[in-house]
Each structure stands twice: as C-alpha cells, then as structure tokens.
Amino acid sequence: MRVRRCAKAFTRLVLLVVLTLVVLLAPPPSRLLGSGTGAGDPVPTGGPAGADGGTPAVGRLWPVGVRPRVLRGWEPPATAYGRGHRGVDLAAAPGTPVRAVAAGRVSFAGRVAGRGVVSVELAGTGDPPLRTTHEPVRASVDEGDAVAAGEVIGTVEPRGSHCTAPCVHWGLLRDDVYLDPLALLPPWLLHRGPSRLLPVLGVPVPA
Numbered sequence: 001m002r003v004r005r006c007a008k009a010f011t012r013l014v015l016l017v018v019l020t021l022v023v024l025l026a027p028p029p030s031r032l033l034g035s036g037t038g039a040g041d042p043v044p045t046g047g048p049a050g051a052d053g054g055t056p057a058v059g060r061l062w063p064v065g066v067r068p069r070v071l072r073g074w075e076p077p078a079t080a081y082g083r084g085h086r087g088v089d090l091a092a093a094p095g096t097p098v099r100a101v102a103a104g105r106v107s108f109a110g111r112v113a114g115r116g117v118v119s120v121e122l123a124g125t126g127d128p129p130l131r132t133t134h135e136p137v138r139a140s141v142d143e144g145d146a147v148a149a150g151e152v153i154g155t156v157e158p159r160g161s162h163c164t165a166p167c168v169h170w171g172l173l174r175d176d177v178y179l180d181p182l183a184l185l186p187p188w189l190l191h192r193g194p195s196r197l198l199p200v201l202g203v204p205v206p207a
Helices: 002-024
Strands: 070-072 088-091 097-099 104-112 115-122 130-135 137-139 152-156 167-174 177-179
Touching: 104 130, 104 152, 115 152
Parallel strands: none
Antiparallel strands: 070 088, 088 167, 097 152, 104 115, 115 130, 115 137, 130 167, 137 152, 167 177
C-alpha cells in the first residue's frame, strides 16, 4: 500500500514538473511592431480589431500558422497611387497551407503578373463586401467556391514573394479601397496575455 501511495505521489510530482516547464518555455507575449521585425513573435500593427469603424472583426484565425511573424505591417499610402504597403506580410514557408480567415466565396483564383493570387469575398461584411487577397499562393479552390472559416484555399508558392524572407502578402479591400487586414482579427487572436500557473491540488510537497 505504501509503495502504491509513493508511486501516485511521484506521478503527480512529475506531472507538476512537466506542466511548470510547459508554462515556463511558452513563447513570450506578442509585442507591438517597432522597427519592423520581432524575434519570432507575431507583431500586430495598427489599432485594435475593427478600430477603423468599418472593418468588422469577423476573422476566426490567421491565414497562415497560428500566430505568424509580421515581416512588414500596414502602411496606408497618403494618396491613391502613393507609396506605402497595402497589406501585411506574414512569414510563411513554401508549401504552408493558406486558409480563409472567415466564411465567404472565392472571387478570384489565378495568376496576376506571374504570381498566384486567391481572393475571398467575406460573407456578412456589407455591400460591397470585404475582400481578402493572398499572394503568392497556389490555389486549391476555384472562382465561385464557397469556403468556410479555416478552409484551405491554397499553399504558399516558393517564388513570387516581394519579401526578403518567405512570406504571404495578405491584403484587404472594400471595393477599391485598401484596409488593414489585421482589423479583421479579434483581440484574442492579435494579442496573447501573460502565462499563468494554475493551482495543482493534492500533490505532496517533496521532503
């Protein structure tokens, strides 16, 4: 009986140590964009989701990965044809699945200037609807296809990116007006709070 109690106590102690290590080794909280790149963390730019008042936070996930690193953020041009960055660049290796951030319908799937482009009109976002764009992406859907949030719409192509590292350029438009695509994401997707240890009950304190 004593051996059995010792074995249970040891098992609980090992579990406590493993849980503690998982929490301690978790990546640090997201940081706001400073000089343009972080140390592997997602770096949201701009204001909170929906901050522009015209972009509903309908996104349910990032288009690539879980919390990808933002290589370059949203830099709206001063004029319609001015210099800027009409979207965000997300770090993504070639072959990475690209997913629809919300339900909608594929409005374009093809090539533009040699790059694979997939656009999705997002359901329930007004008239005209919001439209996301992703490039360079090898499409796995066709124009007119209905897609659900999280459905794979293609994979990252190995060539065609304008980034210095492999990436996906993610854009957002309403009609011909470019918007910040990060405004589609609710705060719980953009930001990660600090890790917290939960109490573990019934574990004996080692001598």
